[in-house]
Amino acid sequence: MSFVSRLLTGAAALALSATATQAFAEDARPADAQADAGANQPSDIVVTGSARAQRRFGVSYAVNSMSHEQIAKLAPRSMAELIGALPGIQVEATGGEVQNITRIRGIPTDRGYLYFQQDGLPLFHELDGYFFNAGDGMNRLDLMTDRVETVRGGPAPIYASTAAGIANVITRTGTDHTQGEAQLTLGTSGLYRLDAYQSGPLGHDTYYAVGGFLRLNEGYRDAGYPSDKGGQIRANILHKFSNGSLKLSGEYVNDRNAFYLSIPTADPRNTSVSLNPYINYFTGTLNSSSLESVNIRYRDGSGNIQTQHGDLSNGRHIMFGNVALDYEGDFGPWHVSAKGGYTKGKNHFDALYSTSNPVDAGTFAAGYLSAARTAFGSNVSYLGYAFAGTNGQGVYNPAASSGLVLSAQYRSVEADFYSGQGDLSVTRKFDTPIGKHDIRVGLYGSRYGSTAFSIYQNYLMPVQSNPQMLDLVAYSSSGSVLGYVTDNGAINDAVSMTGGAYNGRVFAAYGTDTWDITDHLRVDLGLRREWYEYDGWYRVTTSANLGNAATLADDATRAFTGQIVNQKLKPNATNWTVGANYDLNGHLGAYARMSQLQVPPGASVTISSPIVTTTTSAKLYEVGLKASFGRSYLYLTGFYTKFDPLSAAFTAFNPTTGRSDQTINFVGKARDIGVEADGQLHIAGPLSIAGSLTVQDPKYLNFTSSVGADASGGNGKQMVRQPKIYGNIRPTVDFMAGGNKISLYGRYDYVSRRYVDYSNTTALPAYGYFGVGALFERDRWSFQVVGDNITNAHGLTEGNTAGDVLTGQGSSTAIFGRPLFGRSFRFVLSRKW
Template identity: 70%
Template sequence: MTNRNLMMLGAAASSLFLINPASAQDAVSARPTSPEAIDGKGEDIIVTGSARQQRRFDVSYAVNAFDADAIRDLAPKNMAELLGTLPGIQIEGTGGEVQNITRVRGIPTDRGYLYFQQDGLPLYHELDGFFFNQGDGMNRTDLMTQRVEVVRGGPAPIYASAAAAVANVITRTGTATPQGEAQLTLGTTGLYRLDAYQSGPIDENTFYAVGGFIRQNDGYRDSGFPADRGGQIRANLLHEFGNGSIKVSGQYTNDHNIFYLSIPTAYPNDPSHSLNDYVDFFNGTLASDGLRDVNIRYRDGAGVVQNQRGDLANGRHMRFGNVGLDYEGDFGDWHVLAKGGYTEGRSHFDALYSTSNPVDANKFASGYLSAATTAFGSGVASLGYALAGSNGQTVYDPYADSGLVVSAQYRSIDTRFYSGQGDLSLTRKFETGLGSHDIRVGGYGALWGNRTFAAYQNYLLQVAGNPEVLDLVAYGADGAIKGYVTDNGAIQIAPSLNSGEFDGQVIALYASDTWDVTDRLRIDLGLRHEWYSYNGFRRVTEVANLGDPTTLADNSTRAFTGAIVSSSPKVEATNWTVGVNYDLTDNLGFYGRASQLQVPANAMVTINEGSSLASSKAKLFEAGLKLAFGRSYLYLTAFYTKFDPLNASFSAYNPATGRSDQTVTFVGTAENKGVEADGALHVAGPFKIAGSVTVQDPKYLDFANTSGADAGAIEGAQIVRQPKVYGNIRPTLDFVLGSDRLSVYGRYDYVSRRYVDVTNTTALPAYGYFGGGITYEHDAWRLQIVGDNLTNAHGLTEGNTAGDTLTGQGTPEAVFGRPLFGRNVRLVVSRKW
């Protein structure tokens, strides 16, 4: 990372030490565009991770809140991008609207154990379903989102299962004052979106709120079909009693979203030679119109060949409904809080995953010549390419293009799921001679399950954006077709097949004590124990030949044997936390915390062959400084995370089988030490600057393999795809023009060097990019123009995960990855009433 970039990222945080309290108090009275919805000192009330509502400044953990106005000002393209505004949360938001990556303080998973809730309960109990609940998968923001509160570390393991962080999406409820809003968004990516909500009273004690969105988007890359289409609606009724309230809520989501995967960006044998002329860095994707009618043939348990149809334009089709019931009331000194929810839905997931690097077309073909000769006879003289579906008649010459061909994997996954969850807690404050104790005891329970079918198929593609699907054809000396290596473009039919079903159950008991020793010293403790019980089965598969003599593609498929393997494991987990907060003055405070996070195996162990029941366990430590004057603030947190043991499996794609079956499992530790800063500076006049920065050292330690594989190259290596520095700066000029408001703002994001593999042999280079926008408000109208990656900066995320996590890509820097989206602009017009 250059000194210049370090200076840019550090400016927002370091300048806050020079805050002039007097000038901060004179700051222009305008709504802030930062994750702190009201002010830095914590007049914003936090409900996530504590027994009762508390000010942000008073809690002894790292927490941020985005209110509805802050979310609109930030104008994120997806939930991950919103969370990426915060320190300690590294994101890869290049997958599209959903299915993006979030990592918390170096935790070595693609979700970082970031647990999503809606109004204090998950929509689906487990952190990840089978390709449908990766946080943003079931949680989309719209005008019905009142606020999003995010707790990093701290008491997260006490208030949610397997959580190193909690993102709580709090929905809007009605009040005695009728209000509503409509918002239209138009984008240069072919985006058309309408959001709206309405709320108000039914009678003096009963209130309603209803709203949602509908949207179509051609997409951030040229896939040849709409990328996102659908919407959702959420509604609730709130009735207030003399001593509390009850709320009934409902949600229905029906949405299609494309999942963008990695693309080749340079020749593997000549990384200096770009493939941009064939697959555009900003607009290109391997998604193809030729995969709109996929047929995956497989043999069922009775020996009958079945057909699984797929359409890549279907994308990630999520349909689910949720109903919820929330009650809270005061009975003397006791506060009762009861929440319940039930979700049922279906996700049909169609996506094209990258597998191997592009290969010279002649070299690729020659690798199949011997097998083709054996299968189709000695009359086979050569192999050549043709467009799939043309019966070999439309010849394709790769050397008229890049000279390369590439294979990719179509994944068709159908999951039906349900999840019922509930939480009941009692809170009471006790006064003692040594301060007061606010004690909360509660229980959480959930019943959930899913039924899953997954079939994968590998295709041969042209190296191009929206490529043609290719056949590899065996020709005789006279040009006659002798047979096909492929089958209508499929290089391997159904090399992966998975089907199973499970039901899960968890019962958790938890307790916390917030002890106010004095008006400046607070100690809090928490304990949670969980009992899990799973019951499920998977259908056994074997290698099979479907018997088509005209193609090699079906010679080594997976087929169901008719047998099933059932299992009913039981696991437990214990988590605890201890924190202390001391406010030296009204503007300066300190806090510290230690927690244990135990992550047990989830219910998918009953479906996935070879899954381990072993749990991972982490110790989480943090110490923070809080500095706040008016709307200027700095929250500085040092953290230390150590997973011991960490059970980690790394897989690589095997071209011979068409599966990611080259798996090596290690047991060891993962360690991350770092500092995160979150701050805003408001000076006299219109200028303010906000931002966050995280500096960390995520690495693997003490890895060993039970089968004797050498782990020496991993020792001390930087954790896969995790940077040492990342953050953003957001300067703003706010002008109050009578009753109107004009805001001009910018944003710079930076991510330092990362690695695609555990041995750190192939790097993802550092990158930074600019965004900005203008907002004008007049009476009830609001007009916003926002742009992302305004300079078309280059940056790669992810790499080629199917093939490079073990040994890299064979190059010092990645030639295959998921690039940043190119420059895009959105116009947002809204009106409140």
Template identity: 60%
Template sequence: MKRSVWGGVAVFAIVCNAAGAMGQEAPADNTDQLEEIVVTGSVRQQRRFDVSYAVNSLSQADILRLAPKSMTDLISAVPGIHVEQSGGEVQNITRVRGIPTDRGYLYYQQDGLPLYHELDGFFFNQGDGMNRFDLMTERLEVVRGGPAPIFASAAAAIANVVTVTGDQVARGKAQLTLGSTGLYRLDAVQSGPISDSTTFAIGGFYRYHEGYRDNGFPSDRGGQIRGNIKHEFDNGYVKVSGQFTDDHNLFYLSAPTADPRNTAVSLDPYIDYHKGTLHTPELRAATLRYRDGAGVLQSVQGDLANGRHMRFTNIGIDYQGAFADWTLSAKAGYTSGRNHFDALYTTTNPVDAASYAAGFLARSQAAFGSGVARMGYAFAGTGGAGIYDPARDSGLVVQAQYRSVTADFYSGQSDVSLTRKFETGFGSHDVRFGLYGALWGLDNFALYQNYLMQVRTQPRLLDLAAYNAGGTAVGFVTDKGALNVAASLNSGGYDGRLFAFYGADTWDVTDRLRIDVGLRHERYSYDGYGRLTGTADLGDKTTLADDATRAFTGAVGTQSLDVTATNWTVGGNFDLTDHFGIYARTSRLEVPPVASITSTYPTPSLAASNARMHEVGVKASFGRTYLYLTGFYTKFDPLNASFTAFNPQTGRSDQTINFIGNAENKGVEADGKWQITDALSLAGAFTYQEPNYIDFSSNTGADGSRANGKQIVREPKIFFNIQPTFNIPIEEDNLSLYGRYDYVSKRYTDFFNNTALPSYGYFTVGATYDHGDWSVQVVGDNITNAKGMTEGNTAGDRLAGQGVPTAIFGRTIFGRNYRLMLSRKW
């Protein structure tokens, strides 16, 4: 069998329509991997077996069987991308082959275009922050390394969400999901013909979720609707699509798990490891104050239950047409929306309550007079009368930071390309030339305020009061629980413009040898502004909390920036037989400064970063049994690992630490499936890597060389999942039993690897029973209630860790929970 190169608009439409046909989804176990088609990262759609890079495709059947809790949870099924999915449904972390950023330059697209051009806006990202799966998700294709820098901007990997497109057969499906964590969700989709040449598809979800932790208020509520209308011509088609998302999602923070005075003492009696949280209903009516540029005192009302409220609309158009030997593709999309983000972030580890109070005695005596005899705690807002004795509780107090952030954003993007296949005397060339352009920007406002609270789930806010000898409060360190009013204040915005040219050539030298090359050149232009801030005393003499707040000065700074970036890739694929092949690829990714840098004062480093990505692979495919094995090496140069650490004296992240150096990662990843019998299969994904810092230095007094050779922060050396599946035919019905085991090896909270995040593993089990058009599915996550921690306290850990060998403060994985899904197709 010779390798087939799929081409033409008609074939593309057939592939998409067949894959998106509701009611005719083939079970994932019946997929012939040798014939699996992918469209992401190549000149035109082709078989996965034929491409010279690492790519996975998860069909809708795969997604429904995996029953992911979030888009990031779904990404965890593929190798080479380490995920931290403990933040909730959104704002989770992905790291691609050790690239040392919280997104790993994993660039999301929807039908080949991003919803927002840049990886991160202001406290939102176009990853799981804007992309949610539902029954309108036909499949997800994930490209790691390889040609990703050619077909997307600043991309070390691409996750392309391909949506359902209708065909001439009317189909529909609805699914009800109920969860043991107070989850209620309804998904639905309908597609079919409008006329002989026009079809439609529409679907979405609505969800209400109490949450995985005991917040005292709902964690997630809202949903989205997506749809499209497609009209086919004799030589192609045009498709118009739209999306509206309106969703609230709580962001889970880190929490203490052991007493820092004696790490052998668990804090489980106060904060349950799996369900405990510092979220509190007392912050459903938070008042955050600041002084504006005219010197007028302003206030913002916060509600922690608002969570990350993402509301946006996207419209798009996609045209493809064949003209003689050329295929023209033109896509455009526009997104407009707002992110209103209320969250509670941790700042410092818990401290001994008595020692902490004593540390404010001298300052309180200076502020409130020599009559101050002692310091003590009271419940916030009681005027010091509601006495609280920490010794009757954990003996600890902790501070956390309420963040109120808004960003109004827009993003318009378009991609126009021409594709043609040329036959030559020495093989054939399939070439694609394209232009990509984007206009995007936002206006933002951020106000942070620090609070003092108990160490327990749903803690009460605390006032630290100065008492006289008679027991009367004569002053306060706090202000109704607020420890630092307006600890941080920012406002600004930017507009970004990008014009990019790219080209790619797939050269079929013979029917078994293929060589790929690609080039992308980008020109960026940014304009930004920022409202400057200074220090101000709000003038309340009864409290120390407002003595040194941040305030707008009335001045506005502006900045412009023009930069370019050039990316390239070269790869080759050779089929040894019809079932065995090898491939190799080298790529260069240049990442320019992000647009938000133009609204930051003082201006941080403007240096671009470069990633050199190399990979070699071996592949074997025999129907439903397959194995893809890839060795990779990535060098990130330069790595600007500078950060601002939290300063407990000021309540702000104003301790700047500059680390400049390189990062490298070498390893191997594998994903495969063994179809043992018609009924039994074993699938999985495995990654082993060596993510290290090299050539580190610092100009702020820290010894950067101590990080050399150390493991990159929060990057494991090993992570994998194993998924057995057993199908049991029952007359005309089918029962499918399956499981999954996930494992993540040891990581570290800090550059110097002082504090470890222990390895962990957990089990998921599930069963699906299909009866005609009906299906019922039960899934249990972390059924053994295994313990695991994905990160420490990021505000203060990165330099020195937590002062202990093993982390005692961090964001833990969710505990045991179950979901029941009932669906019907028609």
């Protein structure tokens, strides 16, 4: 059965049973709010982080809601790009369609504790699965997306586990009128995508919605094979009662996505020399079609040699299904919400990770000459390069190209995963002599787990795009092959390996009280207590020689010993929040909030040694000002985030062992202070200008080391890869011409200087880039043109993360990183009915 057939068959089966949960409702909006100045905004009502649906203007925390119309105009290429349009969230969306980096202001991690939900529940309980979740990894946009609500800080720790922020993807549901849309997208990157959805009535008070996408994309970088192929389908059936509703939902995803890693951009021997002639800044990648058939040999626990087969063109291949049930009901003054979901899937992740800077080919070979003579005899005259698989005869001369070689790490990772989660809450309003209380109490529970198998192998290659792997060959004076440093291109066979499984259980009790003291003043409180229980096991590994005398590459592989280690952990966390909101009138207001976030280690720590037991704790403080006048608004939020203590581990690649085993653990503090702005100015006539801006000062403080490492290098330094300024501005002109509704818009994004390492020795320069678009609508047809990075602006979003986080890159400015994608265009044709 073909891939598309499997996708459609599985999707149809799930569509009959279906996922998810949509918060109860626009009809909860108070009548007097209809007349308020901001009431005509399409994303005025929010449900995330609140006991009941409220106007965005009325809540005491930073929240955005982007409707499907706004999402369509932003035309993001990924979920990360969409989230990156908001203040307080910095993204690195250059990894591809998924597996990107999101950072919430002040949070010193690559995920930023940004917790993704779908209709109020996670698809997988933990922030990150074993190479499969990573925030945007299980969430893709399509026409079934009604809106995306994003909370930064505020009450996020109360409404989700380990959350400094929540991104809640809310799906469409049916109405009394049948409607739908089909959309065709073509792109200059070789993109072909079809989206569609339809919704409507099934019977009395019963409605359906179903939709999804199929997509093929050759890719923004030329790897020699398609970058993305696959799709998803989501569906739901909603039945309304006189006092509530019941919704059954389902989702099926079967998708392959390339993961782009960093590339070298300048010669480390002379950083003024660009490597662009060999690996193009905008289209080049170390991903290679020569790695479509990878064989990694390793010794299992019984001493037998096994082979793990890999195919880099599969990329990150995830398949999962989710079903969910959501009930909302009113019983007099009581509101009951009960929702549950179950996800099961598997992921096979093949990616090529950069490790260390390129090195002079002669210097690299000379470093192995002594070992080669020891292994293959003193008659080894010299070491030379040949293309892998040519038995040393396909000679490669580095001097005819860049003169450089580099190594990169092929990672093959497999995981089966499951996650069941449920939330039950009861909400009631009480009138008291001093205002009204809206109290919500709830219980949340989840049981989840994953198997884990990973094996890494380091490859030798020239500095060029889509490189062919190289062998380093030991030759006699007559040119005869005496042996190999490498093994069919591999410089280190099976250099790292992990095997095991874990299960996690969490139970949480939470409560909130929204207290309307007067018509203008509101105070809200929240408390969440969580109990975790983890059990897992892992296979012990050791060093082993696989016994191939013709190569040095298998002399020190990792092998399973046969020993199994079981581990358990029972952490807990207590999170709380206190906020106040004062609205002078329907146009002007202010708020303040203080929250505590505790994040225990995840269940996956039970498959590693030594087991991590430290719970991270942070205090989040916010003060906000807000103004809303018609279609214009401005939200300003000052924030202060402090981690005390912060347990920070910085790990780098060790070229001697070929593994990322250079780790320094520090304990100290981290703090971020700044302000974020989110606004839109509608000027009389067709012009409006929207934008977001974050200005911050993220720093490490008071680092110490229990093992005597020098911690002073990080004290007072800017957090790794976090800028002090980032934001965007988006002007739009909307007008009518000849019966056509036309929108012309632009966008400029800016990110200030960052650093690749904790001691700030190598900088990632500031960058900015432009996007443009035009949308034409007539009757039920629309046509959109979207241009990304139209000036081919240069910008590095990260460094060589495996090799430079401890010591930098040996240069003041990064010469190895993941660049912005080059100029591209997309053309979108849609038809509604």
